[in-house]
Amino acid sequence: MSDWPWVIASYALTWIVLGVYALQIHRRLARARAEYETEKNRSTESLEVEA
Amino acid sequence: MSNEPQEPENGGEKRTRRRGLTFLGVGAVLIGFGYLLLGGIGDNLVYYLTPSELEARGDAAYETSVRLGGVVIPESVQWDADALDLRFKVGDGTTEMEVHSKGAPPQMFRDGIEVLVEGRLASSGVFQSTNLMVKHSNEYRAPEEGQRPQDLYQDLLNTEGE
Amino acid sequence: MTPSNDAGRLAGGVVVALFVAAQLFGVATSPAEAGMGHLQKIMYVHVPAAWAAFLAFGIVFIMSILYLVRRRESHDLLAASAAQVGVVLTGLTLALGSIWGRPTWGVWWTWDPRLTSTAVLFVIFVGYLALRSFVDEPQQRARWSAAVGILGFLNVPIVYMSVRWWRTLHQPSSSPATVDDPYVWGLRINAVVFIIVMAYLIRRLYQASILQRKVEALEEERALATEGSHV
Known part of the structure; x- marks a missing residue:
């Protein structure tokens, strides 16, 4: 039965590493999308002002 | 894009x-x-030497740090459970060498398995190991009916220790 | 909520579900192995992580060559995304191998050719990411990264062949001939799912970096426009 702690540790590590990394990417993508929306709106505004 | x-x-x-x-x-x-x-x-x-290669070094083989790899010669294992003292022979088919090691071996240690030992060959001709590693093969086999994997290890260490 | 966001969420859910299902399948269908018992189950995360990392660096290799030929920024950004995912997967492979090695080999680590060459691969691509972070000029960054990405990938076949070319503690590659049926499918399914996870992560990271570049481009455009209106 002494095998299981090692097996559990391996699977837990896999989940922690990939989970944390996926969340980090998720946040980065969400931030990039938000920034893009703001920037796009600003650009159209400034163009309208100029016109 | x-x-x-x-x-x-x-x-x-x-x-x-x-x-x-x-x-x-x-x-x-x-x-x-x-x-x-x-x-x-x-x-x-050259990550490790075989017993033949180490022996071929002649006098230079003694008292230098090396890694030695070979198969545990069946029925050569002597385990003293109280003193945590392990003695066995490794061989490569032509040459056999006696190994002395301290502490319990990894659970896969058994007759006929490949092992690597780090240490030095003493002038007595016994390899004094400071680190024992078990080399796993690339085979993965389902156990036969009624056989539990750890039994081999338990049997080996228990019977040899008496 | 934009449609692309919903699709992303759905894809993420599917990937997680596949990951859980593959691991449950692997653990549930594998009897204790004759020699190493339940420790064999670590195979289903260690080996797929390694394969997925190799593939990720393969993407870096192809995209780096494409960049040098076509000079399209998208190739550079895709290479960079794949390199980052590859580094995470290689790090995971090394850590899982260490956890597996302690109870089976008896050591957490040893400098055998397989382990050493994998560590070198890891260091090279950490270097690749470091290089990107300290070169600001996009074209120059892309050119240098492509060079390092191509050279770095050359280490992948060395890692793969190391167990055949040299004496190692690490075992040689297994094949269906050396692995009994109950373990073959567990490994295959987990490998496929790991590759899906790798592709998913690279895609998301790539989308993010494309958007970031677009934001930078819009900012520059706006700065130029304001400057122009002041003159």
Whole structure:
């Protein structure tokens, strides 16, 4: 039965590493999308002002 | 991507300023790569010696740190559970060498399995191991009916210890 | 909520579900192995992580060559995304191998050719990411990264062949001939799912970096426009 702690540790590590990394990417993508929306709106505004 | 930004022809003034730093960076990476590849792996190309190869070194074989690899000779294992003292022979088909090691071996240790020992060959002709590693083969077999994997190890260490 | 966001969420859910299902399948269908018992189950995360990392660096290799030929920024950004995912997967492979090695080999680590060459691969691509972070000029960054990415990938076949070329503690590659049926499918399914996870992560990271570049481009455009209106 002494095998299981090692097996559990391996699977837990896999989940922690990939989970944390996926969340980090998720946040980065969400931030990039938000920034893009703001920037796009600003650009159209400034163009309208100029016109 | 139809509207991806295309590179402008001119990289700008930053380019010259950054060139030195970039050069250093890439240089460091490449030197590191080369060093590790040629030096690091080079040293480890012969990761361990077989008993025959160690014996062939003659007098130079004794009292130097080496890794020795071979198969645990069946029924050569002597385990003293109280003193945590392990003695066995490793062989490569032609030469056998006695090994002395302290502490309990990894659970896969058994007759006929490949092991690596780190240590030195004493003048007595017994290899004094400071580190025992079990080499696993690339085979994965479902156990036969009624056989539990740990039994082999338990049997070995229990019976040999008495 | 934009449609692309919903699709992303759905894809993420599917990937997680596949990951859980593959691991449950692997653990549930594998009897204790004759020699190493339940430790064999670590195979289903260690080996797929390694394969997925190799593939990720393969993407870096192809995209780096494409960049040098076509000079399209998207190739550079895809290479960079794949390199980052590859580094995470290689790090995971090394850590899982260490956890597996302690109870089976008896050591957490040893400098055998397989382990050493994998560590070198890891260091090279950490270097690749470091290089990107300290070169600001996009074209120059892309060119140098492509060079390191191509050279770095050359280490992948060395890692793969190391167990055949040199003496190692690490075992040689297994094949269906050396692995009994109950373990073959567990490994295959987990490998496929790991590759899906790798592709998913690279895609998301790539989308993020494309958007970031677009934001930078819009900012520059706006700065130029304001400057122009002041003159």
